[in-house]
Amino acid sequence: MPVTDTTIDTENLTMTLVAEFAAPVSRVWQAFTTPEQLNRFFGPPTWPATFTEFDLRPGGKAQYHMTGPKGETSAGAWEFIEVTEGQSFTVLDMFTDDTGNPQTELPQMRVTYAFEPNGKGTRFTNVTHFESHEALEQIVAMGGVEGSKLAFNQLDAVLQDLREFAEGKGTTLELLSETYARITRLINGPRHLVWRAYTEPELQRRWALGPDGWEMTVCEIDLTVGGKQRTEWAPVGDTEGEGFGFEGENLLIEPESRLVSTERMIGTEGPTNVNDLHLFEEDGATLVTLVVEYESEEVRDTILATGMVDGMEQSYARLERVMGGF
Template sequence: MPVTDISTDAENLTMTLTADFAAPVSRLWSAFTDPRQLERFWGPPGWPARFTAFDLRPGGRVDYAMTSPQGESSRGAWEVLSVTDGTGFDVLDSFVDPDGNPMEAFPAMRMTFAFDATDAGSRLTNVTYFTSAEALEQVVAMGAIEGSRMAMNQLDAVLLSLREYAQGKGTRTELLDDQHVRITRLIEGPRELVWRAHHEPELMQQWLLGPDGWQMVECKLGETYRYMWQQGDDESTRFGFEGETVLSEPTWRAVTTERMIGMDAPGTLNDLQLYEEDGATLLTLVIEYADKDMRDMILATGMTEGMETSYARLEAVLAGV
């Protein structure tokens, strides 16, 4: 993981994050100064950022919003104080309301970003300066340390091209914490087609099948959905899932609930995000479970292997669309 240290200094009212990357400073700089790249890691998993204004020059302003799977929004703005091309910049970071006005309950914080060369590549040093001990404690209590760590640990995937990062590795499952896992898979095909394949029944029934020999016999989509599968012609094997759409931002993000039909067990919250580069799409699915036991029980069913079979089939379907 890139982040090597996050520390707070109550005397100097600072929080310092240090992260090392196997990439040159120029590549790290471009990731922080291109809003489309910055969106891929600025928010932690489950709270991705969208930048609506990006004027990174002294006196300029940057506006962004991070949105939770439930649609809650946390908005921020940078007042750009200084920029040293290629090596760093300083901003005044504020929580803002939907109209872009600073929120009085959350004091603004000065943030410095420094990019330095190392023998192995480059280093990010990010220092946040607070106006009081209370402000520092407030931000830490809001989960800033773990949120920053999880956000910056996503940067490795951005510094490489999508194919360098993911191709040939198949479907990967990462444990984020006791309740969350992240599934990633590179899909050869444009984002629009990958989105359609998740939202058009005639396409979905061709690939979302799991092991060979199974068929999707019911596929109803909309604000609510319902899927049913069975093995061959044996109706006794039939099972399925149902849920609701919580958030939909075509063709980038879809958040849905999921529960097994006829079971009393708690369901999951599934956050699907798609990023395209050079004709390939990185599919990221963050799944929230009720607890660790439920997470481990479902992973033990061979979920990752079953998803890989379906995603490989998806690529073949997209090739023919």
């Protein structure tokens, strides 16, 4: 992952994050100064950012909000203090309310984003300056360090073309933390068809089957916030195994872009996972990103050990084969 070091200096009241990117400074600078690209990585995986204003000049401002898996939002703003084109910028970073006014009960921070060539690509240094020990401790307690690492570690997918980044890699798994896992797969097809494949029962029955020898006997989807989902599978012919299924409800729906839902095995009291599905299209291909929150590390490891990722790869490969008939 790109982030190589994080340091908290309680004497000088700073938090420093260093990352290395295999791309030229001009490309990384573009990613950090283009709202559409910031939206793809600025914010932890389950709290993506949306920049609604971006005026890159001293005295200019940027406004953004992050949206959590249940639709909750957290808003912020940057006031640009210094800008050295192509090299660095410094902002006053603040939490705001929904109307853009600073929340005075939360810290304001001076943050520098610096970019320099390192011979292989770009060395990125992010330094946050705090006004007090209390402010530093508050941001650390809010998950500021881990959240920044998770956010910047997503940048590789932005710096490369989607096909260059993911084509031919199949379904990949990343363990983000003790309770979070990220699964990605490039689908050779447009986003609107992938969205339909996930949200229309008659289409999901055609591809979301895992290994050969299984059929989906039940697929019920109420595509509303709070709406229920239920899917069940059964073996076919000589396939060994017992039928099983999952149920849950939708927490957040952003059509053709994001779908967050709970999931638990039918007939049990838990555990309940939260599945956060993101779709991004470029050049006729769609990057499917599924971030799963598990109740514990033990639950995560137990579920992944079932061969879930291999089964998903077989389903995604099937989706590419049948998508032309949608």
